[in-house]
Amino acid sequence: MAYPDDLLSPSEHVVIHKHPHWKMLLLPVFLLLVVVAACAFLASLVSGQSWGGIAQIAIVVIGVVLVMWLTLTPVIRWRTTHFIVTSDRVMAREGVLKRTGLDIPLSRINSVRFEHSLLDRVLGCGTLIIESASDEPLEFDDIPNVERVHSLLYREVNDNPDDDYRPGAVADGRA
Incomplete structure (x- = not known):
């Protein structure tokens, strides 16, 4: 189920949309x-x-x-819990009757890390920890493919078109 595009800003697009891992x-x-x-x-x-x-x-x-x-x-x-990374922010939504949401602009994220136990590694999930301008880090449990999500989020946070490192750009004349 894709995140509704009408809730995004005009230039924003969904990079990744996950529900918690099926282990829950x-x-x-x-x-x-x-x-x-x-x-x-x-x-x-x-x-x-x-x-x-x-x-x-x-x-x-x-x-x-x-x-x-x-x-x-x-x-x-489980079905109504969403973890979404867009081109502008990280969003977490959960609930049916009482809906709660959290948005973190990518520009406010200081660091991203993940943790997973041996069982989490076997099942392919883990905890994503996002440190932002807030006092304490935010933990998102049971994220499927947490290493891939971590990598994608890291790239989105550090994606600046002015300073992209493109290894073949100089040889191809695209620098």
Whole structure:
């Protein structure tokens, strides 16, 4: 899902648009399986009882509420969380009912670094840390391909057409 172009300035374009890494969906999917298995087990236990019909309805209702709370909510949160790098700024957006956003102009970014654990390296994600004019660095967790995003963001921050280093430019006469 591309970021809406009508929210960008006329000369601005999206360089990269990411959702958090899919690893944040592992626990909700596991919980979905546990809830479904537990509900099926409990429903089979009460099926032979005289009050089993009402108990099965209660189990299904509780199961649906748990699935919505433990699985559907994190999936929607994942889907509505965006990390966007444009030609002018870095943006982070999240939320459905309560929408929050953060914009950092590229000109205010002092440094960009990333961290990832062994598991993050295996899964191909990590934490992007942006130091700007604010007091403390901003951390964006679970960024997919964090090294590539780091490199792209670094190039965007330091992209100045007046001082671009182009190794073949002098030999080609483009200097």
